[in-house]
Amino acid sequence: MNDETTNGALRVRVLVFSILREKMGCDALTVALDAPATGADLLDRLERDHPALRAFRPVVRLAVNQTYAPETTALAEGDEVALITPVSGG
Amino acid sequence: MNDETTNGALRVRVLVFSILREKMGCDALTVALDAPATGADLLDRLERDHPALRAFRPVVRLAVNQTYAPETTALAEGDEVALITPVSGG
């Protein structure tokens, strides 16, 4: 994990829940990405550092700042990005 | 209304509710009919004595001993027959 902000970089806060939290062994992390970056770029980067994510990638949805968003969404400095595996509330 | 039991006659107890009770001015009565008699015979007889029933005849259903029954049902001595106008519970 890279905590330094470089020129042309952006940092996002990533939140992880339930089974993915257990598999990744982590419930929150800060990730620095080269700007511009999309949700897909973030997922690619996370998958490199956390191979456990790979199996979930087809069913993971992103929420950017607490709203579902497609992987094509451009991320901005300070965004809160949650990885949402198929939910099971109710 | 004939309260005397004659040979070959049967008596039924008739219950009336809601708007029909108000129109007929009566909530319960005993009716003697020549045996054999059906629900339709009872309704014909009631209609003669209580013309207010006529307007409701197409929508009245009979319940014999607390169960809906067609007008062709043969009545027996002591039956409890209710005149059920379209209901509006709930």
Place this chain on the structure above:
Amino acid sequence: MTRPRTTDDARVETGRLSIRLVHEPIDVAEAAAFLADPRAGGLDLFIGTTRRWTGDAETLELSYECYAPMAVKEMRRLAEEAMARWPLVRACIRHRLGTVPPAEASVLIGVAAPHRAEAFEACRFLIDRLKRQAPIWKREAYADGRLEWVQGERPPDLPGLDTGS
């Protein structure tokens, strides 16, 4: 949860079925507690209440008249029909009689089923049939002083005839 098994003019209580005609406000929490069951995955409760306005007419209160012993029998028959059509684990029906002010419940239907689709379908079936079949009549007292018996749109179904639902 353990209630005596009773059947009288105002109620039926079996292990899985609870039907009551009541003269007091309907107790929703009591009905929900009756329905709770470890075999259930979903409960659906329908509660019928009095609208204050129907078009331009203001309703001050309703009152319900009932052919009690038959109403209880008919509601039991409908509940048993629902239990045969859907895998319900419990069902309850409450109908209030006498005067009911606006916004208070006049009827409650509750069902508990393993899955939610069954709960919704059975609950809908029961309220639709109760409104057609149970020998209960409603009288509206309007703000302009009129007292009017509400007449159902269709007569009840006779046994053996198609129910048209």
Place this chain on the structure above:
Amino acid sequence: MTRPRTTDDARVETGRLSIRLVHEPIDVAEAAAFLADPRAGGLDLFIGTTRRWTGDAETLELSYECYAPMAVKEMRRLAEEAMARWPLVRACIRHRLGTVPPAEASVLIGVAAPHRAEAFEACRFLIDRLKRQAPIWKREAYADGRLEWVQGERPPDLPGLDTGS
């Protein structure tokens, strides 16, 4: 009936809408009281409970994990969508978090509408969508010692995509 209008990570309270994440048993009577409204003719309440048996597996308890601020936002969005599709007068949602024993309620959806058909449809819509969309996850603790995260059958819908309902 008068509640402060609040929005925080665990609740939304407007005049017509009440959404809460709770850590205690869900209060059904409180929800029914919130829904009572003189414009309503029918209330429908759906209550989701824990089945003890799923096939051969015995569930001892459930526990729920939640992305709370988003869950509240998403439930609000769904409730407002339901209010736009049906003429609802009130709606409430309760979801319990943490440990829930069998037969206790984990979720409650309540809607009040002028007529019953709308109440049933909107309530069904809300529970179906909540189960697809709200970022809440359930973990089952089985009698054989297994702890298992339940995974939904389909991923949540993204904005602008067909919801397939």
